[in-house]
Amino acid sequence: MNRKFNIAIIGLGNIGSYLYTFLKQKRKILSKKARVDFNISHICDKKRKFKVSKNKWLKNYLDAPKIKEIDLIVELIGGAEGSAKKLVFSALKNKKHVVTANKALIAKYGNQLAKIAEKNKVNLEYEAAVCGGIPVIRSIKDGLITNQINKVYGIFNGTTNFILSSMDFDKLNFDFALKKAQKLGYAERNPKADLAGFDVADKLRILSALCFNSTINYKNIYIEGINNIDQKDVQYSNLLGFKIKLLGLTEKNNNTIVQKVFPALVKSNSSTAKINGVLNNVILEGKPIGSIEMIGEGAGPKATVSAISSDIISVMKDSIKLPFNTPIKEKNKYKFRDMLNESYEAYLRFDLQVKNIGLVKNIIRKLKKNRIHIQKYKKINFNSNKFFSLIIITKITKDPNLRGIIKNFKNKKIYKCVKFIRIEKV
Incomplete structure (x- = not known):
């Protein structure tokens, strides 16, 4: 471990501050695993104050890509536009490795970002962007690389699953279940992205591109959230032998792909029906693997930091990996069908x-x-x-x-x- 690997963390909310503390506490053991000694050389947050030495604090987050000694930038600002977009594009153009949990950014600009990363031979890692504590991205990119995946589905959002579970088991109406989720920190103050299905849609776009070796298709997707589900629907579904779940599902059939997010009744004895609370599950079907299911917490500081730190270790091991396994210019071309079919x-x-x-x-x-x-x-x-x-x-x-x-x-x-x-x- 001769060289020092310098990391900048940009964004110090719940995830960023937890990551900073985790990396400091686990520095020795993680350095041994990566066989590289690392250092958190810089941090920055536009809104929050953080106790740290002056030489580590960046006044302007856009300075990070220009600092020569920084090897990797962890983007935890969030959102598809604005500061996060500027930072990640700039970092890759300046030949910095990037690790992000930003599903909205990857879903919308992943194709463009991958091209820059490929050109400059740097890593763009985003395990934490999809189902937090479930290592689904790395499983698809590495463990299942020899398989032909034809279908991916599951529960990809812990907020909505917690709400539906509370409506079921605690007999709460929708509004009270939402307030409970917010009180426990499982839902944002503005939960629109979760409730309307937008969060699941971003994750599904990423999974679809990875599994079917296609570029990310942002537009051709059906999205419906859970706002229309009420207590009676939950009760009646139980009487009929079903549970209501917000599903994300993408499937390849011959040369066409369908991407869809919607609340659905699933049989009570199915594995997906038994995923409750903030848990997520991802089921992949393909050849020769058959069907494989992964279950874990989809959000929260611990699950997200687990994924981010895994990406950091992967980058520190000094192997350059294509963001979506194959070059963007070599991706398969598919037709996308809508719900009309x-x-x-x-x-x-x-x-x-x-x-x-x-x-x-x-x-x-x-x-x-x-x-x-x-x-x-x-x-x-x-x-x-x-x-x-x-x-x-x-x-x-x-x-x-x-x-x-x-x-x-x-x-x-x-x-x-x-x-x-x-x-x-x-």
Whole structure:
């Protein structure tokens, strides 16, 4: 261990400050594993103050890429634009290795960043960007490199999984489950990216590109969050032998790929249904491996720092790796299909006043007219038997038919709630 490897940490929030402390405490053992002595030479944060010697503190984060002795920059600012984007582009152009947990940045600009990293022969590592404590990126890039992966799916967001689990086991409504998640630090003050499915979508874009040896396709993806799920949906799903989960799923079929994020009913006895709380799971299907599942915490300082420090060790071992395994210019070209070509069984729910019980036949008639055929249905009374929910499980139906049927029941004075949730066989 003759040479010193200098690291700059930019961004000192929960993750950055935890990483700084972890690397200082574990410096000796990590240096032995990497066979390189490392030093945290510089740190910077635009908003927070941090007790550190003056020679380590950077007033301007954009100075880091220009400092000759810095070998690696850890970007923990976050976000696809602004400071994070400027820093990472500048770092790679100045031939600095980069480690980041920034899924939004990699999902949006990963193709461009990979080209720069390849050209300048530096590493761009992002294990922490996808499912934190699950080493899925390195597994795909190294352990499963000889496999032809055809499908990847699972629960990629701990916030929404915690909310849905709280609605299920603690019988909380959506708003109270969200507040509980925020109180425990599992949800941001502004949880839109998680609830709307955007966080899962970014992770899925990255996984899709890695697994299918394609460039990242940012636009061709269906995204639906959990904002429309309520306590009744959770209860009714349980009665029918299902659990509701927010899924990310990407699949290659011949020369086409589909990318989709949506809440789905999954069978209660499936492995995915049993993933609760903040846990994530990733299931990969391919040849010759068959099916492999990885489970772990998807977020939080400990899980994220585990992934970041693993990337740092990988870079310190002095091997240059392509960010997406093969050069960007040699990637496979695929067509991306949308949800218009997908078909599902589905859960339909209509809430009506009991006095309108006669409309059930009318509902079933309209469904058949729209080529939605029924497997079974159930009527469940609620609110002191003044209202009832008509729950229908359909046969396999084209997705546009399912989405279109909602428009046939617009009268809110009669139909207090009309919705559908897809059933995914995982």
